[in-house]
Amino acid sequence: MQQNSMKTSADLVVYGKIFTSENNQIVEAFAVKDGKFVYVGDKKGAEAFIETGKTEVVDHSGKGLVMPSCGNGHAHYSIGVALPIVGTVAIGLTPDQFLAEAVPAAVKKARETGATAIFGFGWNYITFMENIPTRHQLDAICSDIPIYFADDEGHKGLANTLMLVKAGIMKEDGTVLKKDKDIRGGEIVMGEDGTPTGFLKEQAGTYTRSFLDTNSLYPVDTAKIVIPKIQEHLVAEGYTMYIDGWGNYFFNDNFFKAAQQMDQEGKMNFVLGLTYEIESWMNVEEALKRAADVQQYATTHVKTNWLKLFMDGTVEGGTGFVDPLYPDGHQGLSNWTEEELTDITRKTNAKGLSMHIHTMGNKAVNYVVSAYANAGKDELRNTLVHVRNVNAEDYKRMADHNMYAVSGMLWHHCPSFAADYIREHGLAPVGQEAKSYPMKSYFDKGIHMTSHSDFPATSGSPDDPFGIIEIAVTGVLHGENGKPWWPEELITREQAIEALTINVAKQMLIENERGSISTGKYADFLLVNKDVLTCPANEIHTAKPAATYFEGKKVFETQ
Numbered sequence: 001m002q003q004n005s006m007k008t009s010a011d012l013v014v015y016g017k018i019f020t021s022e023n024n025q026i027v028e029a030f031a032v033k034d035g036k037f038v039y040v041g042d043k044k045g046a047e048a049f050i051e052t053g054k055t056e057v058v059d060h061s062g063k064g065l066v067m068p069s070c071g072n073g074h075a076h077y078s079i080g081v082a083l084p085i086v087g088t089v090a091i092g093l094t095p096d097q098f099l100a101e102a103v104p105a106a107v108k109k110a111r112e113t114g115a116t117a118i119f120g121f122g123w124n125y126i127t128f129m130e131n132i133p134t135r136h137q138l139d140a141i142c143s144d145i146p147i148y149f150a151d152d153e154g155h156k157g158l159a160n161t162l163m164l165v166k167a168g169i170m171k172e173d174g175t176v177l178k179k180d181k182d183i184r185g186g187e188i189v190m191g192e193d194g195t196p197t198g199f200l201k202e203q204a205g206t207y208t209r210s211f212l213d214t215n216s217l218y219p220v221d222t223a224k225i226v227i228p229k230i231q232e233h234l235v236a237e238g239y240t241m242y243i244d245g246w247g248n249y250f251f252n253d254n255f256f257k258a259a260q261q262m263d264q265e266g267k268m269n270f271v272l273g274l275t276y277e278i279e280s281w282m283n284v285e286e287a288l289k290r291a292a293d294v295q296q297y298a299t300t301h302v303k304t305n306w307l308k309l310f311m312d313g314t315v316e317g318g319t320g321f322v323d324p325l326y327p328d329g330h331q332g333l334s335n336w337t338e339e340e341l342t343d344i345t346r347k348t349n350a351k352g353l354s355m356h357i358h359t360m361g362n363k364a365v366n367y368v369v370s371a372y373a374n375a376g377k378d379e380l381r382n383t384l385v386h387v388r389n390v391n392a393e394d395y396k397r398m399a400d401h402n403m404y405a406v407s408g409m410l411w412h413h414c415p416s417f418a419a420d421y422i423r424e425h426g427l428a429p430v431g432q433e434a435k436s437y438p439m440k441s442y443f444d445k446g447i448h449m450t451s452h453s454d455f456p457a458t459s460g461s462p463d464d465p466f467g468i469i470e471i472a473v474t475g476v477l478h479g480e481n482g483k484p485w486w487p488e489e490l491i492t493r494e495q496a497i498e499a500l501t502i503n504v505a506k507q508m509l510i511e512n513e514r515g516s517i518s519t520g521k522y523a524d525f526l527l528v529n530k531d532v533l534t535c536p537a538n539e540i541h542t543a544k545p546a547a548t549y550f551e552g553k554k555v556f557e558t559q
Contacts, residue, residue: 016060071241071504135198
């Protein structure tokens, strides 16, 4: 129980069952003054802060749970929310539907708006893998505007011939300028005729995408339309902290600029963390300078503390960097050597920036852990994102060097046939088919774990905190024909909430200000319509925020 010796009238007093995210503490009441908690404790203590006619009193007793508002440690709302505005969404389509519906619609939109590029997102590799559309098929629909369609994970792309020509991969006459793995960290898939098919994997895709007319595609004005939509989405789900994994997805600083302007205008009701992404085909020294330059856009609610890298791809997509090898003998894609990662970590941490690295395969994790341990500053909380598999010996180094694991808790489920499908198709090393995305091991071994949704690459999983909590606790997605996925790694409800609240604040280096209900911190909290600590586990996903508060002000309320 916490008290403030200086009694004062509060702006707001809340009663109820309150989970503070402070050592699993549950209290009865808190008081808020000027946007911060001034008292946290029992109901009687809070009553002293009430001044009739001035203090708003909210009694949530018996109506559910009061808890800190949540954080999302890694997602891509900047692109996911932007897509309907700047491009075309192609989620849930077959290859035939993609070619007959999505691409023509994108072309029509581009011609009507005078766009200089066609961008799309959302096709699924597993659905498309037997019939990947080719550049020739895209050319038949549109050959005079560059086309690039990223898949739903953002790790693969489809391009027409003009896009490949603009990227210097081939000439208009068909002469091949780059092929196979000529682009570091990626693959240009080649056809039987010896020319690119238009299918691009990993960094070959990011390289090609960089040749889009990005300033026209995603200017500051568009970003300022996108950010309020992101905010509306976040607060409705119960998030008020969020790290965007693709701050410069369109290879410009426009999202950074827009966020700064909006906060200066007093329009930010959440804390936005922005990463600056460097690709393995870039000139690293120049890219590091650009990553340092965007620090100029930091504000009270806009944090620009992170450098983002891709270490590898995705395991099920065959590009995760693994050991042992895949059943067919390949190891996946490694974008960086351990020595390069070590050098980048040293230089980045020296600038006061934290590392934020996409890692899926256990060998990728091993490289990143070594780089952080050998060259990182422990106090900067360098992070590994996704982390599908971890070697036993790497857990200790993660704990010893204060590394953070940003976990896709929502991915800890699959249909009952999934492991067999992965095994039969050789999509993971032997023994790793049903063992992915550890959770409990982090808590057991003293490693800080935070939650992410990776939106929009959610693989049919929920984006909201309560759907995520249910999966983390049960290993089952509601409505899915599945059994618990790797049940040894399931966690408690309290641990799941910790990963969604105070641990995200720690990851963002703002735990002294946010992430728990504690005196002196900003009053960011939720009134939840269900007690997710005690309700049946298979009902947790039905919980919703009745209201979301940011700095003591209600920024969302269920109608």
